[in-house]
Amino acid sequence: MGKQMTEMLKGTLEGIILGILAVSPAYGYDITARLREQGFTEIAEGTVYALLVRIEKRGLVDVEKVPSEKGPPRKVYTLNTQGAEYLDEFWGTWGFLASRIEQLQQLVKHPHEGDPS
Amino acid sequence: MTAKWIELVTGPLEEKRRWRRFKQRKEQLPAGYRRAMDGLERYFMYAAPIAKGDVYVQMLEDLVDLVERAAVDGTPVRSIVGEDPVEFAEAFIANYADGQWIDKERRRLVETIDRSAEEV
Numbered sequence: 271m272g273k274q275m276t277e278m279l280k281g282t283l284e285g286i287i288l289g290i291l292a293v294s295p296a297y298g299y300d301i302t303a304r305l306r307e308q309g310f311t312e313i314a315e316g317t318v319y320a321l322l323v324r325i326e327k328r329g330l331v332d333v334e335k336v337p338s339e340k341g342p343p344r345k346v347y348t349l350n351t352q353g354a355e356y357l358d359e360f361w362g363t364w365g366f367l368a369s370r371i372e373q374l375q376q377l378v379k380h381p382h383e384g385d386p387s
Numbered sequence: 388m389t390a391k392w393i394e395l396v397t398g399p400l401e402e403k404r405r406w407r408r409f410k411q412r413k414e415q416l417p418a419g420y421r422r423a424m425d426g427l428e429r430y431f432m433y434a435a436p437i438a439k440g441d442v443y444v445q446m447l448e449d450l451v452d453l454v455e456r457a458a459v460d461g462t463p464v465r466s467i468v469g470e471d472p473v474e475f476a477e478a479f480i481a482n483y484a485d486g487q488w489i490d491k492e493r494r495r496l497v498e499t500i501d502r503s504a505e506e507v
Contacts, residue, residue, distance in 0.1 A: 276474065298453070299460060314469025315462060319453045320478040327482065341459030342452070 279310075284321050285360035288353055291331060295348040298322055322347060330356050398440060405444045412451045420458045423468065424451065427476055435480040435487060442486025450479065 279286075290301050301322075302315045322345075325331050330353035335343040349357070376383075413424050427450060437443040457467050468475045484490055 276471070299456070299462070302466075312470055314467060314475050315457065316453060316467045316475040317469060317478050320475065320482060323449055323479075324482050338459075342455050344456065345452075 288357045291349040297344045402440045409447050423464045430476050437486040438488050439486040446483045
């Protein structure tokens, strides 16, 4: 994963994780696996876990410890009402940002479009 | 009464118990994972000078939760910390900012600027 990708993901990964949890509750490991399936091949499980700790501290998810056959119990994260509200805000922000960047890109690619001639 | 007095001298006993439990959990990890834990712990000591004992212990407990689970699942160390372990360590530390010395200075800066903004 390139440096630029890492930098860009920093601000959005939290929202992406909440989005994944909005689809269904999941373990940290599941979330990392899903991200990898979607092309984020080099994402570290620890980075995802660090964000899950943050999201938990801010009360955006409910956490349930589910006993596992082997090893310590697994923590299952479920999006709660507060998390859903936060996610709505994230989509709004993302939509705004994406449309502005798109506009800028169009301007760069076709600088003279819309010019009076 | 006596317990209170002892805690005054030695620090909270509950924290000590948690610290010992953490050490035990670390000892039980397979060697490679234990080495990774040691490395992260050392980095935390320098990069996240945490003033509050309970916050520090909590940070290590959260970390060992992750590493223990990864060891059982057979997740390679590289997949836990990624290509850039510093990146991961910093993301992890950011969660415990409320326990860092710098946090007090951050608040002080905010208050100073608030006051100066009122004056101008």
